[in-house]
Amino acid sequence: METTAGSKKALKFAYYPGCSLHATAVDYNESTLAVAEALGIDLVEVPDWSCCGSTPAHCTDELLAAALPAKNMIAAGTVADEMLVCCSACFSRLKFAQKHIEEKENIRTKLSKIMPVEQAQSIKVRHLLDVLVQDIGVEKIAELKQQDLGLKVACYYGCLLTRPPKVTELDDAEDPCFMDDLLTAAGMETVPWPYKTECCGASFSLTRTEIVLRLVADILQMAKEAEVDCISVACPLCHANLDMRQSDIKKKLGLKYDIPIFYFTQLLGMAFGLEQGKLGIGRSLVDCKELLAAKGIK
Amino acid sequence: MSADAKTRKKPPADAHQHAPNDSGITASDRRPTPRVGVFVCHCGINIAKTVDVKRVSEEIAKEPGVVIAEDYQYMCSVPGQQMIVDAVSQHNLNRIIVAACSPKMHEPTFRRAVGKAGLNPYLCEISNIREHCSWVHEDREQATEKAIDITRTILEKIRGDDSLDTTSTPVTKRALVIGGGIAGIQAALDIAGSGYEVILVERESSIGGHMAQLGETFPTLDCASCIFTPKIVEVAQNENIKLLAYSEVESVSGFVGQFEVKIRRKARSVDETVCTGCGICTEKCPTRVADEFNRGLVVHNPDKPRKPFGKRGAIYIPFAQAQPKVATIDRENCRYYQAGKCKVCEKVCGPKAIRFDQKDEIVTEKVGAIVIATGYETLPRGVYGEYGYGKYENVIDGLQLERMLSAAGPTAGDIRRPSDGKVPKEVVWIQCVGSRDESKGIPYCSKICCMYTAKQTRLYKHRVHDGQAYVFYMDIRAGGKRYEEFVKHAQVDEGTVYLRGRVSKIYERGDKLIVMGMDTLSGSQIEIPADMVVLATAIVPQHGTEEFARKLRVGIGENGFIAEAHVKLKPVETSTAGIFIAGAIQAPKDIPDTVAQAGCAASKVLNLFSNDTLTSEPIVASVDEELCSGCGLCIGACAYDARKMDEKKHIVVVEDVLCQGCGACRAACPSSACELKNFRTEQFINMVDAIT
Ligand SMILES: Cc1cc2nc3c(=O)[nH]c(=O)nc-3n(C[C@H](O)[C@H](O)[C@H](O)COP(=O)(O)OP(=O)(O)OC[C@H]3O[C@@H](n4cnc5c(N)ncnc54)[C@H](O)[C@@H]3O)c2cc1C
Numbered sequence: 006m007e008t009t010a011g012s013k014k015a016l017k018f019a020y021y022p023g024c025s026l027h028a029t030a031v032d033y034n035e036s037t038l039a040v041a042e043a044l045g046i047d048l049v050e051v052p053d054w055s056c057c058g059s060t061p062a063h064c065t066d067e068l069l070a071a072a073l074p075a076k077n078m079i080a081a082g083t084v085a086d087e088m089l090v091c092c093s094a095c096f097s098r099l100k101f102a103q104k105h106i107e108e109k110e111n112i113r114t115k116l117s118k119i120m121p122v123e124q125a126q127s128i129k130v131r132h133l134l135d136v137l138v139q140d141i142g143v144e145k146i147a148e149l150k151q152q153d154l155g156l157k158v159a160c161y162y163g164c165l166l167t168r169p170p171k172v173t174e175l176d177d178a179e180d181p182c183f184m185d186d187l188l189t190a191a192g193m194e195t196v197p198w199p200y201k202t203e204c205c206g207a208s209f210s211l212t213r214t215e216i217v218l219r220l221v222a223d224i225l226q227m228a229k230e231a232e233v234d235c236i237s238v239a240c241p242l243c244h245a246n247l248d249m250r251q252s253d254i255k256k257k258l259g260l261k262y263d264i265p266i267f268y269f270t271q272l273l274g275m276a277f278g279l280e281q282g283k284l285g286i287g288r289s290l291v292d293c294k295e296l297l298a299a300k301g302i303k
Numbered sequence: 304m305s306a307d308a309k310t311r312k313k314p315p316a317d318a319h320q321h322a323p324n325d326s327g328i329t330a331s332d333r334r335p336t337p338r339v340g341v342f343v344c345h346c347g348i349n350i351a352k353t354v355d356v357k358r359v360s361e362e363i364a365k366e367p368g369v370v371i372a373e374d375y376q377y378m379c380s381v382p383g384q385q386m387i388v389d390a391v392s393q394h395n396l397n398r399i400i401v402a403a404c405s406p407k408m409h410e411p412t413f414r415r416a417v418g419k420a421g422l423n424p425y426l427c428e429i430s431n432i433r434e435h436c437s438w439v440h441e442d443r444e445q446a447t448e449k450a451i452d453i454t455r456t457i458l459e460k461i462r463g464d465d466s467l468d469t470t471s472t473p474v475t476k477r478a479l480v481i482g483g484g485i486a487g488i489q490a491a492l493d494i495a496g497s498g499y500e501v502i503l504v505e506r507e508s509s510i511g512g513h514m515a516q517l518g519e520t521f522p523t524l525d526c527a528s529c530i531f532t533p534k535i536v537e538v539a540q541n542e543n544i545k546l547l548a549y550s551e552v553e554s555v556s557g558f559v560g561q562f563e564v565k566i567r568r569k570a571r572s573v574d575e576t577v578c579t580g581c582g583i584c585t586e587k588c589p590t591r592v593a594d595e596f597n598r599g600l601v602v603h604n605p606d607k608p609r610k611p612f613g614k615r616g617a618i619y620i621p622f623a624q625a626q627p628k629v630a631t632i633d634r635e636n637c638r639y640y641q642a643g644k645c646k647v648c649e650k651v652c653g654p655k656a657i658r659f660d661q662k663d664e665i666v667t668e669k670v671g672a673i674v675i676a677t678g679y680e681t682l683p684r685g686v687y688g689e690y691g692y693g694k695y696e697n698v699i700d701g702l703q704l705e706r707m708l709s710a711a712g713p714t715a716g717d718i719r720r721p722s723d724g725k726v727p728k729e730v731v732w733i734q735c736v737g738s739r740d741e742s743k744g745i746p747y748c749s750k751i752c753c754m755y756t757a758k759q760t761r762l763y764k765h766r767v768h769d770g771q772a773y774v775f776y777m778d779i780r781a782g783g784k785r786y787e788e789f790v791k792h793a794q795v796d797e798g799t800v801y802l803r804g805r806v807s808k809i810y811e812r813g814d815k816l817i818v819m820g821m822d823t824l825s826g827s828q829i830e831i832p833a834d835m836v837v838l839a840t841a842i843v844p845q846h847g848t849e850e851f852a853r854k855l856r857v858g859i860g861e862n863g864f865i866a867e868a869h870v871k872l873k874p875v876e877t878s879t880a881g882i883f884i885a886g887a888i889q890a891p892k893d894i895p896d897t898v899a900q901a902g903c904a905a906s907k908v909l910n911l912f913s914n915d916t917l918t919s920e921p922i923v924a925s926v927d928e929e930l931c932s933g934c935g936l937c938i939g940a941c942a943y944d945a946r947k948m949d950e951k952k953h954i955v956v957v958e959d960v961l962c963q964g965c966g967a968c969r970a971a972c973p974s975s976a977c978e979l980k981n982f983r984t985e986q987f988i989n990m991v992d993a994i995t
Contacts, residue, residue: 170742179808180688199810
């Protein structure tokens with residue numbers, strides 16, 4: 006499909022940043038917008054969007070967990086036919102809501118009393134990774150490559166992005182490769198490694214930090230054994246845990262990793278030759294300047 | 304059903320006749336005025352308790368054309384049947400209705416009685432007032448009304464019935480068995496043993512199937528070769544069995560008793576009649592490729608790293624006891640076929656059996672019955688990414704391990720891990736890899752894996768005394784004679800550690816495989832650094848079964864195996880008369896069940912062969928030549944290949960012996976040119992009119 010700016014048919018999405026991309030993950034937001042612009046993807050922010058409910062909603066109230074996403078999906082439908090999501094957790098919640106509304110009659114009936122619930126069902130919810138692979142295609146990514154980053158990358162998908170497969174409807178749930186495909190096309194070397202879909206501890210980061218430290222340490226250890234320069238992620242929560250907890254791991258577990266964590270959009274952006282400042286490079290806690298300098302990446 | 308059935312005024316019977324066709328004469332003009340006798344059965348209390356049978360006979364007696372209506376305790380008894388015979392002659396009846404149980408039950412009984420009375424048996428109809436009425440209702444009043452209504456509709460149908468004649472066709476007393484695994488071999492031996500000729504078609508270069516690949520077998524741990532080789536040899540020596548190996552069925556035409564089968568004899572590039580099976584060519588062949596008989600298992604040979612265990616030449620004989628024991632060239636891997644040079648095999652062949660220019664040949668065989676015994680496959684590699692199946696050398700499947708366990712296998716019965724040929728000290732088995740996993744599209748249980756896993760852990764322990772076997776399982780299903788005891792023995796006496804739970808992933812770390820799993824009984828997560836992992840992969844139908852089934856006009860069940868006609872009552876019959884199934888192509892099955900089913904299929908064939916001729920049901924479809932537009936839609940709708948285009952007249956014709964009278968053609972026909980004998984549209988309209 007022809008997609009870049011100036012081509013016959015531009016891709017247009019209702020863009021749902023979700024809370025994280027306006028807070029802890031501004032760098033994900035910045036790099037997404039920059040890469041989308043480079044690829045000619047038209048992003049219109051969902052009008053008056055709110056939180057998807059995240060873990061707190063679905064842990065407490067099934068109805069709320071469907072209602073919040075439904076409200077956002079209906080709003081998205083007013084600006085485009087497809088909705089673009091970057092956060093794995095938001096993506097999961099929106100897709101789950103659609104499935105529950107479809108399958109659970111009590112939820113459907115209750116919601117239909119307060120909102121045009123069928124409109125929430127008609128919009129197609131897409132994750133950015135999927136859009137880049139399916140709609141843009143790796144050939145296009147390869148074409149846009151401006152510089153060889155020379156990086157060896159471990160693609161970390163996290164536990165939520167592809168699971169459960171019946172809901173997410175993405176790549177091979179247990180051994181996904183589509184992020185690898187994108188980064189390889191953009192000139193990076195990616196490695197097969199065993200922990201690409203292990204859990205990082207997600208929201209336990211705040212309540213049970215010690216669990217997260219152990220899980221994250223295991224992931225970092227595996228990446229280290231795979232001898233990579235950095236880890237690429239596609240979820241703000243994964244990023245937060247892998248990046249933010251490295252200093253704690255050093256302090257509490259005595260393990261030193263210092264592995265820079267990037268959003269895949271940041272890596273793509275750099276490969277496309279976009280300005281680092283526009284990609285939010287340097288906002289993470291683990292320093293990446295040294296690595297970038299060593300590789301001669303500008 | 305209208306509640307006011309009693310008070311309803313019924314129009315005269317002939318008001319429903321449809322307009323005559325162009326000739327001006329309707330079939331009904333030719334039918335004699337009906338003189339119907341109706342017999343209402345009490346079926347003990349089965350019917351009489353809920354239906355007022357007296358009233359049914361009284362009411363039906365009032366209908367035009369009904370000469371007598373009587374009720375009786377048991378119509379199927381000898382006196383009951385005699386009542387019918389007597390009434391026919393006394394009252395000069397020409398149509399009989401028995402209001403009783405399902406026609407599935409006693410229609411043949413009553414038709415026989417009617418035949419004895421000198422009437423055409425097809426002028427007898429059953430009004431089902433038991434299964435369709437008394438058994439499913441409680442209100443006596445309403446049930447009685449319904450029984451009257453049902454009988455009234457049958458009365459309308461019988462007015463339009465014609466006398467029908469059965470036809471008979473001779474039976475060719477030769478059988479075709481497709482597939483030479485233990486199922487096909489057993490069926491062939493049983494049929495041939497009764498003196499009939501059998502053509503045994505096997506796709507691979509030798510018969511044997513999966514059983515020939517196994518080491519020792521549960522539940523008795525006798526070696527597969529020891530119990531199987533005699534049978535393989537028997538096939539080769541039996542004069543009644545014509546073995547066509549390296550062959551496939553191209554097409555099947557005809558019908559029960561008279562099938563015509565075209566068989567493709569694939570070119571082996573070796574003359575079967577000249578090759579002595581000495582095997583020199585297989586040793587001298589310079590090519591070495593992974594061997595499908597070893598399921599691609601290749602084990603590192605520490606002494607000669609460049610000569611790993613398990614490969615074969617491009618010319619090969621799959622195993623020592625192969626039958627026919629002749630070599631076959633695998634053209635895709637042969638240097639001569641690929642690069643035009645080599646011919647080493649031809650040079651070393653003493654009897655001069657190599658034929659590089661051999662071509663496929665099609666032979667035609669006429670048979671009366673067919674047994675399908677094409678067996679199973681296991682889940683293809685790559686389906687379980689998280690287990691590294693097809694990615695990590697030391698993750699193997701059950702059949703690959705069987706090859707290691709086999710004394711005639713690549714490691715001569717020793718357990719060696721593929722990557723370095725070392726003896727693995729910690730081995731993990733994972734059950735239900737694919738099976739019972741809806742997300743992988745396999746909702747069913749593969750049935751044999753619990754047993755062969757237990758077997759393999761025991762055989763492992765017999766070979767590696769200081770080794771440790773672990774099994775991850777969901778449930779243990781060991782229902783079979785001596786099966787539970789067999790598994791218990793593995794658990795208690797041989798020290799296999801059974802862990803209830805699933806494995807989430809396997810990855811390589813150094814030279815170990817890290818198996819991450821859950822023990823749901825203790826509620827703990829487990830990581831086992833293993834030397835080798837064995838996956839009990841799901842049993843799936845032979846590839847190509849769908850197309851194969853279409854060729855033979857048999858049905859496929861929901862999981863892709865060939866469907867039996869009735870799960871409980873017709874386990875070896877298929878939807879096509881004269882075609883039977885045996886073994887794992889019906890469903891996953893172990894050897895004891897396979898052998899039993901093969902014997903059963905053979906006995907069905909012999910049963911068929913005990914007839915010199917077969918009579919076929921006359922209730923078949925017909926085509927009204929004047930209405931047929933030749934669109935051919937019905938040809939596609941027919942599951943039995945019974946309809947063909949008459950190219951000259953450009954209309955469809957029916958082959959009566961093939962037609963099963965299902966009526967699909969009639970639903971498909973847009974111009975109402977299809978009719979089913981004695982189930983004509985006109986009859987149905989009258990039946991509906993009778994109660995509305
Ligand atoms: C790892 C493992 C271990 C096992 N261990 C045991 C055990 O210890 N004890 C036990 O009782 N059972 C065991 N079994 C089960 C046993 O293998 C089966 O019960 C048995 O092989 C079924 O026999 P079959 O003839 O139905 O099928 P198969 O053995 O599959 O034979 C089918 C034959 O048909 C041929 N064929 C296929 N398609 C065509 C075609 N279109 N035209 C012509 N020919 C065709 C094939 O080449 C093959 O020769 C084990 C199974 C596995 C996977």
